[in-house]
Every structure is written in C-alpha cells, then in structure tokens.
Amino acid sequence: MGLALARGWIAGGLPADRLVLCDPQPSEFATQFAAEHGIRLQASPLGVLTHVLVIAVKPQVIYEVMAEIQPIVGSYTLVLSIAAGISLVGLSEGLQTERVIRTMPNTPAQVGRGITGAVGLAITEEDRETANALLSAAGQVMWFDDETKIDGVTAVSGSGPAYVFYMVEALAAAARRQGFDEEQAMQLARATVTGAAALMDADPSPAGTLRENVTSPKGTTYAALQVLMAPDGLEPLLDRAVRAARQRSEELGRA
C-alpha cells in the first residue's frame, strides 16, 4: 500500500529527490520503481532528515519498527501512518511526538481513485494541508475529529475493495453454474462490475435509482433482488462482514 501511495506522489509531480523509500526487504517491483524514477531506496530511514515520515508497515511489526526509527523523528517531522488499528496514542508514544496523523487509504489509490480517512493528534493547519496534498494524490480524503471513525473507515472502504473483488468472483462462480466456461464467466462478471462502477461514476443519481433503472416491474432483476434484499440477504451479510473487520481493527490497536 505504501508503494501505491509513492507511485501516486511521483505521478502527481513530487520530485524524485524529495522521496526516500525505506524497506529492508524491498519487492522486485519496489526496486524497479525506485530505479526507474531515480528514487533513493534504502534498508532503513536512520540518517535521513525526515519532514514527513509515512509509516506503511504491518500493524504486527509497527511497534518494533517505531522503536528502531524513533531517533530520526524530530520537532520538524510530521508522522503519517496508514497502519490498520494503530491508534494516535500508540503512534505518538512509539515515536515520541504528537505531530501524528492516522489514516486509512485503500488500494484504488494505485490508480488515483482511492478514498482515505484521516485524523490528526496535535497537528497544525499547515500539517493538515501537507498531509491532505499527499493523500489527495491517491484520491478523495475525508477528515474526522473522532478517531473511532477510522476503525469504521477501515472496515468500509479500507477493506472494501476486497468485498467488491469477491463479489466479482462470486458472480463468476454463479455464471459458471449457468454453463459458461471460466473465461466467459469472469469476463461477464468483471465487465458487469467495472461497467456498473463506471456508470455510477458518470451518473450522480443515488445508487438506489441506478438499481431501479435496471429493475423492470416483475422482471428478472426484480426476481434476483427478492433474494438479495431479503431479511437474510446481502445487507445483513455485509453488516456482519463490516462488523468483523471493525472488530479486527480494534483488536490490532490493542495488540
């Protein structure tokens, strides 16, 4: 996810010499990206004068990483974390600074179409503008005053792209049961979801109206929606999924 943001910043015009990528085990893709754009890639940020420190490691290793890199954090450093579950207080204690922002982006950031939730601790208006400029390169940004909202953002839009991709897989599986081969089934499912998303993007009508536009009275869509909109249909299922993700975000924060 960190690399997706970095790609967005470079694509958005950030000069390559203003960015230092730090990863002790960079992927081939990260190595290639850095080489292609002339970006410094090094194992550790120790020794780097850091005005904005973006932490994009797994929540499971973040405390260890913060202990290691704390010496590079000074009063000149704004910290921005994308780690699921890790609280402002956890970040502040781990890095010995209150200039911290907790964010939750999502993977459509890779194509500049993400949405990020953000909340700050003791940040200035200038800090917020700096963070907003960086996060905007990945798509929309929503700021909150209440940190608990970030657990909700994590469960809805942070993890959300996976729900949609799984919907494509499930629709393709249903198509296979209708006699289509694997390739045909996936083509039908994928084009349906990307096409519906593009239509929703182009037409500001409420999603419910777009749904009604597909639904002829007593027609085929109506028959399918009787199943999906039943009391045990998609809404309670998604509600359970979102609650599970939120609970996990809260657990990661306590670990």
Ligand SMILES: NC(=O)C1=CN([C@@H]2O[C@H](COP(=O)(O)OP(=O)(O)OC[C@H]3O[C@@H](n4cnc5c(N)ncnc54)[C@H](O)[C@@H]3O)[C@@H](O)[C@H]2O)C=CC1
């Ligand atoms: N994947 C997603 O959709 C999203 C992930 N996140 C958050 O992003 C963070 C990273 O998750 P992913 O990108 O999915 O995982 P990932 O495994 O793709 O990326 C983690 C990176 O951290 C690097 N790393 C490990 N130890 C390090 C260290 N000591 N110093 C510097 N880099 C180190 C790894 O080599 C790896 O490249 C997590 O905290 C996750 O909660 C946030 C929003 C969405």
Ligand SMILES: O=C(O)[C@@H]1CCC=N1
């Ligand atoms: O699955 C995760 O924990 C991360 C956070 C949101 C999306 N991926």
